[in-house]
Amino acid sequence: MNASTALLTDHYELTMVRAAMGSGTAFRRSVFELFPRRLPEGRRYGVVAGTGRVLDALENFRFGDEDVSFLLETGVVDDDLAAWLASYRFSGDIWGYPDGELYFPGSPILSVEGTFAEACILETLLLSIYNYDSAVASAASRMTAMAGERPCIEMGSRRTNEWSAVVAARAAYVAGFASTSNLAAGRRFGVPTAGTAAHSFTLLHDTEEDAFRAQIAALGADTTLLVDTYDVTEAVTRGVELTNGRLGAVRLDSGDLLTQAVDVRKLLDSLGAVNTRIIVTSDLDEFQIAALRAAPVNGYGVGTQLVTGSGHPACGFVYKLVSRAASQDPDAPLEPVAKKSTNKGSVGGRKFALRRLNEHGIAEAEVVGIGAPPEGDHNDRPLLVELVRQGEIVGREPLDAARERHHRSRGELPSSAFKMSRGYPAIVTVMLDAEGEATFNPYAPEA
Amino acid sequence: MNASTALLTDHYELTMVRAAMGSGTAFRRSVFELFPRRLPEGRRYGVVAGTGRVLDALENFRFGDEDVSFLLETGVVDDDLAAWLASYRFSGDIWGYPDGELYFPGSPILSVEGTFAEACILETLLLSIYNYDSAVASAASRMTAMAGERPCIEMGSRRTNEWSAVVAARAAYVAGFASTSNLAAGRRFGVPTAGTAAHSFTLLHDTEEDAFRAQIAALGADTTLLVDTYDVTEAVTRGVELTNGRLGAVRLDSGDLLTQAVDVRKLLDSLGAVNTRIIVTSDLDEFQIAALRAAPVNGYGVGTQLVTGSGHPACGFVYKLVSRAASQDPDAPLEPVAKKSTNKGSVGGRKFALRRLNEHGIAEAEVVGIGAPPEGDHNDRPLLVELVRQGEIVGREPLDAARERHHRSRGELPSSAFKMSRGYPAIVTVMLDAEGEATFNPYAPEA
Numbered sequence: 059m060n061a062s063t064a065l066l067t068d069h070y071e072l073t074m075v076r077a078a079m080g081s082g083t084a085f086r087r088s089v090f091e092l093f094p095r096r097l098p099e100g101r102r103y104g105v106v107a108g109t110g111r112v113l114d115a116l117e118n119f120r121f122g123d124e125d126v127s128f129l130l131e132t133g134v135v136d137d138d139l140a141a142w143l144a145s146y147r148f149s150g151d152i153w154g155y156p157d158g159e160l161y162f163p164g165s166p167i168l169s170v171e172g173t174f175a176e177a178c179i180l181e182t183l184l185l186s187i188y189n190y191d192s193a194v195a196s197a198a199s200r201m202t203a204m205a206g207e208r209p210c211i212e213m214g215s216r217r218t219n220e221w222s223a224v225v226a227a228r229a230a231y232v233a234g235f236a237s238t239s240n241l242a243a244g245r246r247f248g249v250p251t252a253g254t255a256a257h258s259f260t261l262l263h264d265t266e267e268d269a270f271r272a273q274i275a276a277l278g279a280d281t282t283l284l285v286d287t288y289d290v291t292e293a294v295t296r297g298v299e300l301t302n303g304r305l306g307a308v309r310l311d312s313g314d315l316l317t318q319a320v321d322v323r324k325l326l327d328s329l330g331a332v333n334t335r336i337i338v339t340s341d342l343d344e345f346q347i348a349a350l351r352a353a354p355v356n357g358y359g360v361g362t363q364l365v366t367g368s369g370h371p372a373c374g375f376v377y378k379l380v381s382r383a384a385s386q387d388p389d390a391p392l393e394p395v396a397k398k399s400t401n402k403g404s405v406g407g408r409k410f411a412l413r414r415l416n417e418h419g420i421a422e423a424e425v426v427g428i429g430a431p432p433e434g435d436h437n438d439r440p441l442l443v444e445l446v447r448q449g450e451i452v453g454r455e456p457l458d459a460a461r462e463r464h465h466r467s468r469g470e471l472p473s474s475a476f477k478m479s480r481g482y483p484a485i486v487t488v489m490l491d492a493e494g495e496a497t498f499n500p501y502a503p504e505a
Numbered sequence: 506m507n508a509s510t511a512l513l514t515d516h517y518e519l520t521m522v523r524a525a526m527g528s529g530t531a532f533r534r535s536v537f538e539l540f541p542r543r544l545p546e547g548r549r550y551g552v553v554a555g556t557g558r559v560l561d562a563l564e565n566f567r568f569g570d571e572d573v574s575f576l577l578e579t580g581v582v583d584d585d586l587a588a589w590l591a592s593y594r595f596s597g598d599i600w601g602y603p604d605g606e607l608y609f610p611g612s613p614i615l616s617v618e619g620t621f622a623e624a625c626i627l628e629t630l631l632l633s634i635y636n637y638d639s640a641v642a643s644a645a646s647r648m649t650a651m652a653g654e655r656p657c658i659e660m661g662s663r664r665t666n667e668w669s670a671v672v673a674a675r676a677a678y679v680a681g682f683a684s685t686s687n688l689a690a691g692r693r694f695g696v697p698t699a700g701t702a703a704h705s706f707t708l709l710h711d712t713e714e715d716a717f718r719a720q721i722a723a724l725g726a727d728t729t730l731l732v733d734t735y736d737v738t739e740a741v742t743r744g745v746e747l748t749n750g751r752l753g754a755v756r757l758d759s760g761d762l763l764t765q766a767v768d769v770r771k772l773l774d775s776l777g778a779v780n781t782r783i784i785v786t787s788d789l790d791e792f793q794i795a796a797l798r799a800a801p802v803n804g805y806g807v808g809t810q811l812v813t814g815s816g817h818p819a820c821g822f823v824y825k826l827v828s829r830a831a832s833q834d835p836d837a838p839l840e841p842v843a844k845k846s847t848n849k850g851s852v853g854g855r856k857f858a859l860r861r862l863n864e865h866g867i868a869e870a871e872v873v874g875i876g877a878p879p880e881g882d883h884n885d886r887p888l889l890v891e892l893v894r895q896g897e898i899v900g901r902e903p904l905d906a907a908r909e910r911h912h913r914s915r916g917e918l919p920s921s922a923f924k925m926s927r928g929y930p931a932i933v934t935v936m937l938d939a940e941g942e943a944t945f946n947p948y949a950p951e952a
Contacts, residue, residue, distance in 0.1 A: 061508065065689035066667040070661065070700030072688070073724060077702065081719030083709050090705070115667070128692045136723075174709050181703075182686075185663035186670055213515065216576050216632035217819040220513040220562070221668035239629075241519070243513035245575045253517030255524065256628075258537070258826035261842040264619050272528030276583075279521060287844045294664055366818040372664040372809050379705035395708040397734045 064121045066145070068182045069134060075175045084175040087392060088382040089408045092154075092168035092184055094161060096501070098196070098370035098482030103471060104161045105464060107229035108187040109154055112168070113451050115183055121146055124131065146388045148176050152446035155411075156455070158232045158464030159441060160471070161192075162424040164487045164501035166409035167375065169442065174382060181377045188375050190222060193367035194229040199468060200236030200344040200368070201360055201478050209236035210347075211252055211355045216363030226365040232460045233358075247457055254309075260287040270300055280306035282337055285322075286313065294322055298329045300349035307335035307356065315340065316353045323354035343368050348478050378404045394429070405489070405500065411441040413470070414488075421470040421485050429492035511568045515580060515629045522622045523586045531622040531948070534839060535829040536855045539601075539615035541608060541633055543948070545643070545817035547766035547927030551608045552678040552911060554642035555634040556601055560898050561613070562630055568593055595623050599893035602858075603902070606888060607909030607918070608639075609871040611934045612946035613856035614822065616889065621829060628824045635822050637669060641676035643883060646915060647791040647815070648807055649681030650923050656683035656804045657794075658699055660786065660810030673812040679907045682807075694904055701756075706916055707734040727753035729784055733760065740770055745776045754782035754803065762787065763800045771799035790815050795925050825851045841876070852936070852947065858888040859937075860917070867931050868917040876887045876939035882937075 059104040078084035097104050121129075121143040129135040135143065137269035150172025168184060170177045202210050212230040215223035215238075227235075227243030238244070257271055263269035266288055273281055279301035285293035285308045297305045308326070309317050314337045326334045338350065339359035347358055363369075378397075383390035394406030410431035414423040415438055425432045425463055434440070445453030468475075475484035487501040510947035555710075566915040568590040569578075576582040577779050582590065597619025601702055608614055615631060617624045649657050659677040662670035662685075674682075674690030684699040685691070691698035702720055710716035713735055720728055726736040728746035732740035732755045744752045755773070757765050762785045773781045785797065786806035794805055810816075826843075830837035841853030857878035872879045881887070892900030922931035 063667065066670065067688050067694055068662055068686040068700055069688055069691075069698045070686065070702055071905070074702050074706040077719045077723035078706065078709060081710065081715065082717075083719070086709060088709070113660045125692070129688070132698065134698065135690065149616050162774065174705075178705060182663050182670075183667055184728055186665065186667035189664055190666040190669070215513070216629050216824075217636050218633065219637040219666060219669035219672060220510065220630055220633035222637070222666035223513065223629075225666060239515040239517065241514050241516055241576070244579065245512055245514075245572070251516040251579065251581065253515055253520055255517055255521050257844045258621075258625060258628075259521040259525065260933075261826045261844060262525060262533060262535070262829055263528065264831060268528065268530075272524045272530070273520075276524035276527045278798055362821075366813075371813040371818045376808075377663075379708045382709055384711065386825070397704045397708060398736075 061118065061145060062120050062125065063115045063118045063183055065125055066183050066186065068177060071179045071181055072129065072134050072139065074178055076136055078174060079142070080137055085173040085386045086383045087388060087390065087394060088172065088174040088177055089380050090170045090177045090181070090377055090378045091166050091380050091409060092188060092375055093166050094163060094373055094375050096163045096374070097483055098373070101196065101370070102475045102477065102481050102484040104124050104192060104373065105233050105368055106155045106156055106161050106167055106188070106192055107161045107201045107232050108191035109157045109445065110454065110457070110460065111187050111191060111225060111228070112184060113445060113454055115187060116148055116180070116446065117451065119146070119148065119180070119183065142175070145431060146176070147449060148180070148446070149170060150176060150446070151448065151451040153442040154445050155441055156453070156463060157460035158467065160467045162483050162485060162487050164426055164489065165383050165424055166411050166442070169408060185375055185377050189372045191225055191229045192373045192375070193371055194226045194365060195233040196373070197344070197364055197368035197370070198230040198233035198235055199464065201347055201358070201364065204344050204348040204351070204478070205358055207354065211236060211357060211359045212235070212238040212240070212364060213359045214361035215240045218361040218365040223365065228457065230364055231457065234461070234464065234466055245500035250456070254282045255284055257284060257287050260284065266293060267296055267300070270297055274300055279304040282307040282309050284309045284311060286311055288323065290318065291325060294325050295329065298326065298331045298334065298458065303329065303331045305331055305334045307337050309337045309339060309359070311339045318349060319350070319353040319355050343479055380404070380406050405498070413439045413441055415439060415470060419470060420472055423485050424487045425490060426487060427490045427492070428497065432490045433494060508565065508894065509567050509569055509572065510562045510630055511566045512572055513630050513633065514626060517585060517627045518628055519576065519581050521584065521625055523583055523637055524588070525621060526585055528691045530832060532620040532833045533742050533830045534837065535619065535621040535624055535748070536827050536839060537617045537624045537628070537824055538613050538827050538856060539635060539822055539824045540613050541820055541822050542613060543821070544611045544930055545820070548817070549641060549922045549928050549931040550645065551679050551820065552642040552646045553562040553602045553614055553635070553639055554604055555638035556604045556681050556892065557901065557904070557907065558634050558638060558675070559631060559670060559899055560892060562634060563595055563627070563893065564898065566593070566595065566627070566630065572855055589622070593623070594896060595619060595627070595893070597893070598895065600889040601892050601908060602888055603890050603900070604907035605914065607914045609930050609932060609934050611873055611936065613873060613889070614860050616855060625802065632822055632824050636819045638676045639751070639820045639822070640818055641673045642680040643813060643820070644684055644791070644811055644815035644817070645677040645680035646911065648794055648805070648811065651791050651798070651925070652805055655802065657681070658683060658804060658806045659685040659811060660806045662687045663806035665807040665812040667879040670812065675904065677811055678904065679911055681908070681911065696904070701729045704731060704734050704814060707731065713740060714743055714747070717744055721747055726751040729754040729756050731758060733758055736774060737765065737769065741772050742776065745773065745778045745781065752778055752779045752781045754784050756784045756786060756806070758786045763797060766797070766800040766802050768832055792925055816872045827853055828852070828855050853947070860886045860888055860919060862886060866917060867919055870932050871934045872937065873934060874937045874939070874941070875944065879937050880941055
């Protein structure tokens with residue numbers, strides 16, 4: 059994953075630069091913004107993940123000799139563009155929402171300022187990272203909100219592309235998951251890893267008891283036994299006996315989890331294993347986790363629905379040119395630009411943002427200033443942080459800082475944000491012009 | 506993407522092997538199978554993609570020194586397992602459905618025979634690859650089926666993880682897409698790449714005419730102009746004028762594509778640009794492509810819905826131990842095993858498969874033999890091909906072979922397979938025991 063990211067790019071980014079080099083516009087100073095037009099249908103908030111990954115990907119955005127040869131041989135680029143790509147280094151400025159921050163319709167999640175050419179060719183890579191990572195984080199946050207104090211374990215690696223799996227674990231951790239099954243995420247991002255055994259381990263042995271004995275011998279009495287390969291009652295009883303009541307946990311992976319959890323809890327208690335936990339897995343999502351609130355469950359393993367964004371596998375972020383100079387003179391002023399297409403228009407001009415908080419620290423609005431930072435009062439919180447200054451990466455932070463930020467930001471939301479029914483964004487987006495006056499707002503909720 | 510794939514593995518695969526080494530069962534000869542219990546809800550067939558990628562990933566499944574150190578330091582493995590991992594090379598046999606083949610409920614897509622340990626630890630990686638790649642290919646095939654002779658262009662890179670994007674382009678190509686926007690897929694897999702310009706290119710220039718002139722100068726009159734930044738009629742007229750009627754294509758990316766396509770076709774014809782094609786993009790899926798059949802459209806650019814599996818972003822393949830020896834003696838006979846959990850049971854014993862074709866070459870059933878290859882008549886087609894023999898990869902093929910296979914296999918389906926309404930699998934799955942008698946079939950459609 060330290061490979062060059064330069065070819066993770068759409069063909070048209072390069073043909074645009076090629077044509078713009080021809081017309082003498084490629085090096086006009088420009089601002090591109092990455093933002094969502096709306097939240098996924100029915101969702102009340104979104105969670106940004108990917109910012110730290112973008113910084114790593116930017117560092118590895120280098121066209122190697124073989125990349126350039128490929129582009130020349132296939133006719134994607136001409137000699138001028140090839141030479142420019144070979145020495146490409148992003149030299150501009152990037153501000154953005156940090157990992158773990160919340161977002162709402164119109165939030166200016168990333169602002170990239172540089173020449174048109176250097177900012178344009180980052181489009182595909184930036185969108186790929188944010189669209190997937192934030193989809194996972196947004197789903198994960200709803201799950202951990204419903205789970206409350208009970209830990210959620212990320213175990214969806216097998217349900218998404220093998221490299222997606224690694225970053226899904228990162229995004230889930232930012233949004234409050236306790237651990238992951240994915241070893242590469244452990245090594246690369248420091249996410250705690252967890253796991254014990256699957257059904258195949260039980261089937262490998264001549265009897266379930268043999269399998270349990272082997273697992274306890276290797277992993278200790280505090281391990282988690284998978285108890286639904288044959289008969290759950292027998293398996294639970296056996297596991298408690300073999301550990302003298304000190305069994306760490308049992309895992310239920312099939313059937314009606316609610317009634318089973320109740321039965322297994324009673325059984326464990328009757329056997330004196332009052333500290334043995336119950337972990338449930340099997341097609342969980344935030345709704346099922348909410349439905350299990352009343353069940354005697356101690357942890358949730360979540361797979362498919364987490365890594366596929368629980369019905370919304372891509373966030374729908376877009377990356378748009380919002381300002382550019384009218385000449386290649388580096389001192390030429392930026393001018394706002396916007397397309398006017400039906401149903402997909404955009405708002406020209408660079409955006410700034412703050413989260414408006416009331417006197418109790420509860421979020422009330424996403425305030426987006428066009429062309430100038432909106433004025434806030436002392437409770438309000440600016441949202442953009444400096445990530446890259448004149449090409450130098452300045453915005454790195456430990457992953458735990460993102461996780462803590464998410465916890466704090468989510469804690470600012472009004473309680474309506476945590477209703478699992480379909481609804482509108484938990485707070486409104488307010489658009490202000492450079493004078494601070496309310497202006498055209500394409501992000502108003504459909505009442 | 507030539508990085509080691511060894512840590513793209515769930516924690517529990519290694520703890521299972523560790524415990525099995527302790528109980529003297531880790532090296533029992535075993536067969537694991539990768540298969541779907543069902544198709545995604547409402548789908549009539551699925552498409553296998555990932556087989557060629559699995560072979561590459563297997564070759565790169567090597568635990569480096571730093572990987573092993575990480576696993577030791579975090580306590581995932583003990584010294585014995587660490588030593589075994591450091592010298593890991595898969596030495597067994599793999600048979601499977603090749604890229605582009607169709608699948609149905611219960612199709613034994615991959616059969617992995619080796620010791621428990623060596624086959625077990627491939628689980629996560631194999632599932633990740635097949636679950637994502639086949640989800641994309643299955644969606645892509647429905648799209649190309651609806652598009653008929655009109656080309657489909659894959660442009661979803663920005664809507665999925667950056668590395669997923671590369672393999673999504675591969676899967677889409679197998680299932681009939683003509684080209685991709687993804688440059689890395691071009692370089693790595695030889696998929697043809699395509700692209701011209703986005704709205705930002707028009708906005709960069711002082712006028713739309715400047716932008717069109719620049720694009721035509723760089724890419725030729727045969728280029729595709731994006732005509733919906735401002736006014737479509739003006740843009741189309743301008744593009745035709747600037748190319749003296751030889752404009753390659755116009756692209757529509759917003760609004761009501763059907764009525765716009767009709768209007769733009771009339772306009773182009775009235776301007777004499779009768780050979781200028783119309784390409785449509787903007788949230789297309791197989792249903793929208795079908796709805797545009799009657800429109801004068803010459804090609805489809807598909808993004809989000811392709812790379813997210815059009816509502817089904819993961820196939821739900823599982824990887825189960827179906828047979829294993831009762832001792833570590835390499836000559837000990839294999840014995841079928843299966844778990845009995847509620848609603849998630851499996852069928853023990855190694856599977857073989859053929860597609861039953863009638864006298865007209867039309868598919869009638871997926872015939873799965875348990876423990877022995879089913880007998881077929883001369884029209885029937887065996888489905889498993891040899892991929893790995895005693896650790897040596899023998900199943901590589903050019904990507905175009907997979908693409909052609911898909912075209913042929915899809916051509917065998919009854920016409921009911923191409924109804925876009927929700928339905929049951931286009932053919933039934935038949936399970937036969939080793940004597941060729943019909944047996945318990947968990948894959949029968951719910952009538």
